[in-house]
Amino acid sequence: MTLVNELVRLVGFGQLDRTLPRPLLDHPAGPLQDDAVRSALREMGFREVIAPLIRSTPRPAVPDPLAVSLRTPSGAPCVAVRSSLVHGLAESLISQGTHEALRVFELGTVVVREGADGRGIEKRMLTAAVTGAEPAPDEDDIEALVTVVGSLLAVSGRSHPLQLVPTDDARFRAGTSAHLLAGDHHIGCVGVVSAAVHTSGAPRREVAAAEIDLDQFFALVPRYTRAEHPSRFPVATRDLCFETPDGVSPRSMIEALSSVEAIVSSVDIVDVHHRTSAEGRTRFITFRMVLSSPWRTVPKPEAAEVVSLAIAACENLGATVRR
Known part of the structure; x- marks a missing residue:
């Protein structure tokens, strides 16, 4: 802040543009908002995990059209920049080898192909995952994640009502995935991670996960809940x-x-x-x-x-x- 004050003094306050810098206008979500999300998740009992940006997996029979793959020799494992945080976070949970209930999250970057030219586009994503004492998640775990997303909306001043719209997302086990809509805006997906992403030496467990597109999340119009006055009478x-x-x-x-x-x-x-x-x-x-x-x-x-x-x-x- 001292450096900023000195720059303003040298340039002259009257010479400063009255609008926000273009990067802030193009990308309203910044480090301060990320820190607020991290703090809220830690208060809800989540631990932060950082998974590798580049993943090495067996070469699929049908290439993922959204993945940005790196060139490798024929027969070698497929190496690609991650297009989702779900798989890495699920593997981090499952590799713990414990049957205790765990809550973790990751806030990071993914790269997906979008547009007519198929160029790789960076996106900022947030993924939260939970696993209970049972091998397979149930509706309670999905409900818990939806409640977490609702709490993050409230903390950020965007208390839009959440809706679940069933979908068939390849990242999740068939019949378990749903789009997350905040009002009428799609902000992410929730579901149970398929057993296909489990590591070979890990226990055969499944993980409930929710992935949020942070740019869509922070682009929501602010919507605050009105505080209610507590009753003066006994409840x-x-x-x-x-x-x-x-x-x-x-x-x-x-x-x-x-x-x-x-x-x-x-x-x-x-x-x-x-x-x-x-x-x-x-x-x-x-x-x-x-x-x-x-x-x-x-x-x-x-x-x-x-x-x-x-x-x-x-x-x-x-x-x-x-x-």
Whole structure:
């Protein structure tokens, strides 16, 4: 900053252009925004990983049209500049050889072919990946990543509603991938990484990952959420635990619980537990409902009625409450 002040003094403040420098206008996402994303992810329990920019893989039968490959002798492994952060991050997770739940992310550059001339274009990407104690990710891991992306949007002042649009992305296992839309704008993809990217000596595990195009992310129009004044009256808190089959998503249950009555001010997941028995694997999710009103105290009979309606709404989705 001292150097900047000295340059301004020598050039003269009146001689400075009143607009931002062209590189900042062309690329609004900069180091300060990257640091804010890194800090937010670290606070959510993610660790940063740096994977190699150039990947060496067995030569594919059908060349990837988006990959920028390097010239190698016939029969040698294919060497290419990475076109996605997903594979390198997944291999970093799987190579740990542990069955513990892990959360990692990478913020880096990829090179893809775009345009009529097929030139390599650099893109700045962010990929976050999670793996649980189970060998294969489930809907909870995908929901967790979607929540992480929503939190990053809120932290950056771009609280656009997130939508998932199913797609068939070759980076992910068939039937698991979806486009991430912030409002009407495509900002990335989420899914389960295919077993085809697993390293030969690593355990056969899968990873849930979300990849975000940072240029598209930071190009979103700022959209802030309005702060709500807390109620001056005491609130009622109720915890409900449901046994949920695999076909029932936590997001649909949150929507059902939130819409039972107007006095339901918030619904959060406070615990997810899996139990394996001879009958199979069972998932239990505990939700915390906060009941409040801006002008009165919520009486116990009314709270009990709301809980009954909430249980009925979730049981209609196929869940079973634990009494």
